[in-house]
Amino acid sequence: MLNHLRASVVMVAAFTVLTGLIYPLAITGIGQALWPGRANGSAIVRDGHVVGSALIGQGFAEPRYFWARPSAAGDKGYDGRGSSGSNFGPTSQALADRIAKDAMRFGKPAGQIPADLLTASASGLDPDISPAAARFQVPRVAAARGLPEADVSALIALATEQPFLGIVGEARVNVLKLNLALDEHSAGHPH
Numbered sequence: 001m002l003n004h005l006r007a008s009v010v011m012v013a014a015f016t017v018l019t020g021l022i023y024p025l026a027i028t029g030i031g032q033a034l035w036p037g038r039a040n041g042s043a044i045v046r047d048g049h050v051v052g053s054a055l056i057g058q059g060f061a062e063p064r065y066f067w068a069r070p071s072a073a074g075d076k077g078y079d080g081r082g083s084s085g086s087n088f089g090p091t092s093q094a095l096a097d098r099i100a101k102d103a104m105r106f107g108k109p110a111g112q113i114p115a116d117l118l119t120a121s122a123s124g125l126d127p128d129i130s131p132a133a134a135r136f137q138v139p140r141v142a143a144a145r146g147l148p149e150a151d152v153s154a155l156i157a158l159a160t161e162q163p164f165l166g167i168v169g170e171a172r173v174n175v176l177k178l179n180l181a182l183d184e185h186s187a188g189h190p191h
Helices: 002-034 093-106 131-136 138-145 149-159 175-187
Strands: 043-046 049-053 172-174
Touching: 043 175, 049 175, 131 138, 131 149, 131 172, 138 149, 138 175, 149 172, 149 175, 172 175
Parallel strands: none
Antiparallel strands: 043 049
């Protein structure tokens, strides 16, 4: 009996060291060596300061910025500690009310607004919107910044990421990256 107990304790200790220490350290080392940006959270740095992550959505409310998808993460949205969807179903009155309220921000009926500007993602932290959702916002952003709509549309075209291998996923626009590009462009074109 003591031999079986000793063997069990040795196996638990060995696998604890292997799977709880050696494996995580090896994977962390490989990630840092081969993909340091991704391994460190895909941080976006401007002027020596981290302004966000390419993987986590942020809320932008000013008319001069592109707006991200709504967020159900946390009490005020976009809270990485409270990442989750709203779990509202298609018959939920609370969801219908929130969509109607969000549609009023755009000044159009919900049916005329790209769905991703009215619906939260499953995580509540989706950093991307569709190219259609970005193009929909061009008149507002261009007017707020005093820029030609063609300039703003060109920034969207540059910021659009295509599906992986041309077939996996959908085209998307990272809102934070687009807004940073817009700030850089606007700095060169004061109005």
